Amino acid sequence: MNLLTLENVPALQAEVRELARARNAVILAHNYQVPEVQDVADFVGDSLGLSRQAASTDADAIVFCGVHFMAETASILSPDKTVLIPDLEAGCSLADSITADELRKWKAEHPGAVVVMYVNTSAEVKAETDYCCTSSNAVAVVEHIYREHGPDTEILFGPDMWLGAYVEQRTGRRMHVWSGECHVHAGIRPGDIEATRAAHPGADFLIHPECGCSTSVMEYVAAGDVESEGVHMLSTGGMLDYARQARPGDTAIVATETGMLHPLRQAAPDTEFIAANEAATCRFMKMITLPKLRDSLRDLVHEVRVPQDVAGRARLPIERMVAIS
Ligand code: 13P
Ligand code: SF4
16 A cells, blocks of 8 residues: 555554554654644654754654655764664755765865854765754854854855855854755745735745745845834744744745645644745655655664764764754
8 A cells, every 4th residue: 555545644644653653663754744744743843853852762763754864863863773764865955065075175275164064964064064053043053153262253154055144144244155055945036025925915924044035035124125023034943933823813924845834734723824935845855755654664664874983973063053042
């Protein structure tokens, strides 16, 4: 039974829960996963929240319904656990935008600089990094570095240039920023915000800082063209916090991967959430399906394990990330 039909979803979900119990496995799902996978998970959350769950679980196995770098991070934080991903092909175009060799070359050009890498990177890149961060704590991590190492510290920030621009704007300091981007978020353009804004006057904007529209919206806010009051630059976890505090009847335009609409609508059923761009779907996130999750638990495939020497060097920057909120 590998095909997913509307009819077999409940039966598959029951099978998944039973297998998870039998394997003593915890199922972690990112906010961009398909609804039927989110609904069967033990924890649904953003990259930082899921890393924290992976670090603290006492389950024997972690099944990561997300993309490969997330499963690698879980394995680095919990090296004695079996970490599984239902589809090994679930990669990330942003993580692929910088290699360990490229980072080593960049570091050689800036000796003494502190390296901050978004968690969307390979384990090899993390092994060359001083601090990892996620979208929910990138500003806090960079502020921490300026406090610890001095305000003139040279920082190499990567690989997401939109998140880098957002951090520079919030801290008021320039960094060296790698020019990578997530094709899904970069595809959400200023025109999408203008069109949805015109169709829904008065709606709030929830904007993920990886978006291609984030820099221009910050500029509009600075120029007074967009009311700063309704604009919220948020990680996916921050968007959920917004939903939990929303008032019935509120409307919010959501600029991120469209999978996010499911947890938002569940958290605030009386709030209207509208996608800034309906086409913003991550094909890697959507590779994880209920039948593949079931197979993964049943057959204990596909294991993600990071070589010990790489994991040993990548652990410190990840632990720093997990510790800073
Ligand atoms: P967060 O869940 O940390 O906001 O990350 C978004 C993302 O694009 C993950 O790939
Ligand atoms: Fe990577 Fe973008 Fe997909 Fe997130 S949405 S997993 S950053 S490709």
